[in-house]
Amino acid sequence: MIEAVGLRKVYGKKVAVDGLSFTVRPGIVTGFLGPNGSGKSTTMRMILGLDRPTAGHVLVDGIPYAKHRNPLGAVGALLDAKAVHTGRSAARHLQAVAATAGIPASRVDEVVELVGLREVAKKRAGGFSLGMGQRLGIASALLGDPSTVMFDEPVNGLDPDGILWIRNLMKHLAAEGRAVFVSSHLMSEMALTAEHLVVIGRGKLIADEPVRQFIDRTAPRGVLVRSPQVEELRELVTAAGGHLTSAQDGSFRVADLTPEQIGDAAARRGVALHELTPQRASLEEAFMELTAGAVEYHAHGAPGAGGPAPEQQTHGGDGRQADVRQADVPQADVPQQAQEVAR
Amino acid sequence: MSTTTLDETPAVPQYRPPQHRLTFGGMLRSEWIKFWSVRSVLWTMIGAVVCTVGIGALISWGISTGLNDAGAREEMADGTGGQLDLTLLALSGAQFASLVVAAIGAIVIAGEISTGMVRTTFTAAPRRLAAFAAKALVLTGIVLVVMALADLAAFFIGQAIFSTTDITTPGIGDEGVLRAVLGTAVMQTGIALAGLGLGALLRNSAGTIVTMAALVLVVPGLLQLVPESWNGDTIREYYFVNTATSLTTVAEIPNMLSVWVGAAWFAAWVAAFLVAGALRLKRRDV
Numbered sequence: 048m049i050e051a052v053g054l055r056k057v058y059g060k061k062v063a064v065d066g067l068s069f070t071v072r073p074g075i076v077t078g079f080l081g082p083n084g085s086g087k088s089t090t091m092r093m094i095l096g097l098d099r100p101t102a103g104h105v106l107v108d109g110i111p112y113a114k115h116r117n118p119l120g121a122v123g124a125l126l127d128a129k130a131v132h133t134g135r136s137a138a139r140h141l142q143a144v145a146a147t148a149g150i151p152a153s154r155v156d157e158v159v160e161l162v163g164l165r166e167v168a169k170k171r172a173g174g175f176s177l178g179m180g181q182r183l184g185i186a187s188a189l190l191g192d193p194s195t196v197m198f199d200e201p202v203n204g205l206d207p208d209g210i211l212w213i214r215n216l217m218k219h220l221a222a223e224g225r226a227v228f229v230s231s232h233l234m235s236e237m238a239l240t241a242e243h244l245v246v247i248g249r250g251k252l253i254a255d256e257p258v259r260q261f262i263d264r265t266a267p268r269g270v271l272v273r274s275p276q277v278e279e280l281r282e283l284v285t286a287a288g289g290h291l292t293s294a295q296d297g298s299f300r301v302a303d304l305t306p307e308q309i310g311d312a313a314a315r316r317g318v319a320l321h322e323l324t325p326q327r328a329s330l331e332e333a334f335m336e337l338t339a340g341a342v343e344y345h346a347h348g349a350p351g352a353g354g355p356a357p358e359q360q361t362h363g364g365d366g367r368q369a370d371v372r373q374a375d376v377p378q379a380d381v382p383q384q385a386q387e388v389a390r
Numbered sequence: 391m392s393t394t395t396l397d398e399t400p401a402v403p404q405y406r407p408p409q410h411r412l413t414f415g416g417m418l419r420s421e422w423i424k425f426w427s428v429r430s431v432l433w434t435m436i437g438a439v440v441c442t443v444g445i446g447a448l449i450s451w452g453i454s455t456g457l458n459d460a461g462a463r464e465e466m467a468d469g470t471g472g473q474l475d476l477t478l479l480a481l482s483g484a485q486f487a488s489l490v491v492a493a494i495g496a497i498v499i500a501g502e503i504s505t506g507m508v509r510t511t512f513t514a515a516p517r518r519l520a521a522f523a524a525k526a527l528v529l530t531g532i533v534l535v536v537m538a539l540a541d542l543a544a545f546f547i548g549q550a551i552f553s554t555t556d557i558t559t560p561g562i563g564d565e566g567v568l569r570a571v572l573g574t575a576v577m578q579t580g581i582a583l584a585g586l587g588l589g590a591l592l593r594n595s596a597g598t599i600v601t602m603a604a605l606v607l608v609v610p611g612l613l614q615l616v617p618e619s620w621n622g623d624t625i626r627e628y629y630f631v632n633t634a635t636s637l638t639t640v641a642e643i644p645n646m647l648s649v650w651v652g653a654a655w656f657a658a659w660v661a662a663f664l665v666a667g668a669l670r671l672k673r674r675d676v
Binding site for chain 2: 097135146187
């Protein structure tokens, strides 16, 4: 369980994290999303007391991390694959970490086995590939069998097998009642793993809510309809007050009507429907929409948040430009929560 | 609607981690494992021993060839107040080795900081000062024991070489001899600790080693140039490495602090390096 309250971190003149408050609850996987440079890693380091917050505080199971008598049992962290001495073997590295809290050698063997590093445990960590480095970091995080697990970009450098493995590992750890806090820039990965999201942009909180709720905040995507009776469909949609646009593959997208309204109307008129699917934004689309104004480094230097909305990023010209424009300024429609905690 | 029951806090099993406990003893064990598991540290340690014994033997041999020549013997004795300190000569290599052990002190902390290992260390042991103290203690123990053995070896090898001449060689039981030999190991340990403190301060192995070389080898020479009108003698007396001079020699050296006063000042210098490094380490983001 992690509780951050008003976390702020300033490096020189640059505000890396700005009034961040969120909670990571036990029993679920909480995804930590944000564009590059939005302050995710800084936040994670502050949780562990590696970086000192300029203001605010963060508690792990009710007390600051540094005050824990069994820190390795409180939080197991994979910060980045580089938190290892390159000249030391994986086994010795883990033994040194385990020794601080008297964790037995058998546990070291266990985690080495668990992450699949047995064959290379005697090799110097400096020669490890990115994926092996990640596995070593995960082994180190699991040593103390912690109640909170924190992974910074864990799937970086892992092969598909490794990605599947860590996805299941995280779900398994959460199911055991642990809090799992994982950052990633891979939305699809997050959509498969996380139940809850903490989203930040430019160091500020954009969302702290369940994944589903986050996605529902995006502009409506309409309903996908497929029917052999094109003309009748067009008529009934227009009559019901909806708007129909045709997609390339012969299907249609209907805006401003619910699937129920379309289905009932079609039934009354005896129009056959072959498909009726409510369209939901993917997590990736939701993320892009809701953080567009909060992206630190635009490819071609668009103006920052607070200024006019960035150049229109048209997603297929399906008549929802106005919605996109609105969503491009997250401060306008987003975080009631963020504003509440800022007080 | 139907999802309201699902949205209620689900029955999450209460997870309890195993009851391990961060202890200072554990930190010591951790530092011990870390010390011996990096090859560069191991090689530098071997280098310090080889330097102490090897250079000591070479210089002793070079001098012993001169000792057979009465004229050369007087000439050599002239520079040392009329009295040849064969203990000090046998330990010539130890003077060089002190710089090598300074490098060990620098590497064990700066190498950890530059590789990012320090984040793992401070995650496992968030009490940074305790973690640093454990590192300093382990370094002290290892350097003190290893260098004491090396210095003793250098002493006995040196005296064995000198005994091939007709000069009377000191025994380990003679007054001040054991103190000088072990004092040399203490001086080396102090310099290793100063390297540790400076490494924590500068956070970079190479920079720390160069700075230590300047402080140990260059600055004492430069201080020789300070004229008496600027209190040159006093400055030389109280300068870092010079304070340990009497501790490492059998004969009292003129214009230097006496053995124990000097040792106390030397300890203060080392403590200053360690405190500076510890404060930097405690305050800084890693």
